[in-house]
Amino acid sequence: MNCNVLVVDDSPVLRAAIRKVAKLAGVEEDQIFEAGNGQEALDVLETVWIDLVLLDLNMPVMDGEEFARRVRQNHDLADVAIVVVSTEANRERLDRMRELGTLEVLHKPFEPEDLRRIIGTVIGVAP
Amino acid sequence: MNDARPGELDPVRLANLAIDALERTAMVIADIAEAEDADQLPPLDEAACVDYDGPCKGRVWIAASDGFGASVAASLLGVDPSEVPPDQAAAMIDELANILGGSVILDLGGDNCPFRLGLPRRCPATTCPTSDECTRIVLDAEGERLEVRWQPLAA
Numbered sequence A: 001m002n003c004n005v006l007v008v009d010d011s012p013v014l015r016a017a018i019r020k021v022a023k024l025a026g027v028e029e030d031q032i033f034e035a036g037n038g039q040e041a042l043d044v045l046e047t048v049w050i051d052l053v054l055l056d057l058n059m060p061v062m063d064g065e066e067f068a069r070r071v072r073q074n075h076d077l078a079d080v081a082i083v084v085v086s087t088e089a090n091r092e093r094l095d096r097m098r099e100l101g102t103l104e105v106l107h108k109p110f111e112p113e114d115l116r117r118i119i120g121t122v123i124g125v126a127p
Numbered sequence B: 001m002n003d004a005r006p007g008e009l010d011p012v013r014l015a016n017l018a019i020d021a022l023e024r025t026a027m028v029i030a031d032i033a034e035a036e037d038a039d040q041l042p043p044l045d046e047a048a049c050v051d052y053d054g055p056c057k058g059r060v061w062i063a064a065s066d067g068f069g070a071s072v073a074a075s076l077l078g079v080d081p082s083e084v085p086p087d088q089a090a091a092m093i094d095e096l097a098n099i100l101g102g103s104v105i106l107d108l109g110g111d112n113c114p115f116r117l118g119l120p121r122r123c124p125a126t127t128c129p130t131s132d133e134c135t136r137i138v139l140d141a142e143g144e145r146l147e148v149r150w151q152p153l154a155a
Helices: A011-026 A039-046 A065-075 A091-099 A113-123 B011-028 B070-075 B088-111
Strands: A005-008 A031-034 A051-057 A081-086 A105-109 B029-034 B045-051 B058-066 B121-123 B134-142 B144-155
Touching: A011 A031, A011 A113, A011 B058, A011 B070, A011 B088, A039 A065, A051 A065, A051 A113, A065 A091, A065 B070, A081 A113, A081 B088, A091 A105, A091 B088, A105 A113, B011 B029, B011 B045, B011 B070, B011 B088, B011 B134, B011 B144, B045 B088, B045 B144, B058 B070, B058 B088, B058 B134, B070 B088, B070 B134, B070 B144
Parallel strands: A005 A031, A005 A051, A051 A081, A081 A105
Antiparallel strands: B029 B134, B045 B058, B045 B121, B058 B144, B134 B144
């Protein structure tokens, strides 16, 4: 499968867990990239084409909302699929993320199967 | 929404949020430890907290015994606890504070949640608030001690 996935989360253990779920969903190991905040994620996007971003919101340096805003302002990246995976519960902020075109919001704590289903749906593999 | 007074969490509700977070995140089973059972659990070693603000402010603390972070991370990643690096074990405590903080504000705020969650931060277990200052619950998480405290803060 030719699908690059970027996991953006400031928790290294959550990134490792999400990477594991992405592999279970059918994504190859070398097609999974990681970033610890929004700025690192933008740096990855400058060097690699990414099909799907799994995005935490509350992060240091640059949060997920600012990252999504910058991605949508970039014509070359405007079609990148973004799924929010976060503890964020604030209604106004979640509404803003939807306005930025995020496909889904998966609230932590989540069950791995829920994330696997979402990844499978986005990358076109039947869950 | 919880059944306690608006803007408040009772100990059982707080415990249930923590139990649910552990089970859904890492398939770790936890239960409320009554006083005499809690005395048998290992002592607290590390802690993290996260603040929220909005119509009111508060702080959620978690403090755990030495092996808790590695145990949860191991379960989450499907490895043996001995294979979990110390930094990932510590990061697990931070992330659980973050997750539980999110569960607390969602419970307090409901579907139109107005609260905003901050970033989790590590702190010495000795700095956790006393029972007089917070709602406190002790959990037995597969033999490890986990204490959860919810502390309303002045606006």
